Amino acid sequence: MAPILSHDSMKRGVKPLEKSVNMITTKKEVNKGAWTAEEDRKLAEVIAAHGPKRWKTIAVKAGINRCGKSCRLRWMNYLRPNIKRGNISDQEEDLILRLHKLLGNRWSLIAGRLPGRTDNEIKNYWNSRLSKKINQKGMQSGGSPREGIINNPKAEGITKVVEKVSIQMVNEESNNTSTNIGCEHSNIGFNVDEFFDFSNEDPLNLEWMSNFLEF
DNA sequence: AACAACCTCAACCGCATCAGA
DNA sequence: GTCTGATGCGGTTGAGGTTGT
Numbered sequence: 001m002a003p004i005l006s007h008d009s010m011k012r013g014v015k016p017l018e019k020s021v022n023m024i025t026t027k028k029e030v031n032k033g034a035w036t037a038e039e040d041r042k043l044a045e046v047i048a049a050h051g052p053k054r055w056k057t058i059a060v061k062a063g064i065n066r067c068g069k070s071c072r073l074r075w076m077n078y079l080r081p082n083i084k085r086g087n088i089s090d091q092e093e094d095l096i097l098r099l100h101k102l103l104g105n106r107w108s109l110i111a112g113r114l115p116g117r118t119d120n121e122i123k124n125y126w127n128s129r130l131s132k133k134i135n136q137k138g139m140q141s142g143g144s145p146r147e148g149i150i151n152n153p154k155a156e157g158i159t160k161v162v163e164k165v166s167i168q169m170v171n172e173e174s175n176n177t178s179t180n181i182g183c184e185h186s187n188i189g190f191n192v193d194e195f196f197d198f199s200n201e202d203p204l205n206l207e208w209m210s211n212f213l214e215f
Numbered sequence: 216a217a218c219a220a221c222c223t224c225a226a227c228c229g230c231a232t233c234a235g236a
Numbered sequence: 237g238t239c240t241g242a243t244g245c246g247g248t249t250g251a252g253g254t255t256g257t
Contacts, residue, residue: 032227108245125223125224127223129223
């Protein structure tokens, strides 16, 4: 019986048949490669029943011969509810650029600021498009944004603090898709867009962050 | 039309960290 | 305190699609 292609695989014309099936060998090796719609359905069913935890157990219960890690990734990047796919808006792109300038390749943190976007998607978007844009700009002005963080111990410390704040922001924001953080339950009250607006700043000049730390 | 080069994105891998026994 | 399994993260890969010649 030929495996049913997942919606995305259909769209992209992926042929999981040969590769994926061939990877199921007589040994107890796990299935790899593109997911089929059938696998998606089984995984979603098990997660609906048991919740998205204990991935190894989920993988076994789903009976799809996948490793827990693979199941988790599939859920996080594809099956999870409220996932936005494709068409990253200018606003989102701008936010990614600003957050990357501040945090570097902390994709999960950046994704946390973009509701419905996954770290994998942002990472791909960055690697395939934005990094090129940056390089083009960098050619003109010189220096990479990441260097500022790597070579700046002060900035390293700052990223740790920002990481904590970002996590707090994400937690507080869980159901708030607006860029203005709902701060009713927090004593932090500011506009995120303003907070992350570095458009007029020297990347290495993070004096403002010291003030923020004191605050 | 045919081919090559480039682009996109889903998925895998290895490592770090966390949590429970 | 240590060990072990689970989870999360970032880097990388490779198949398929798109574009250019």
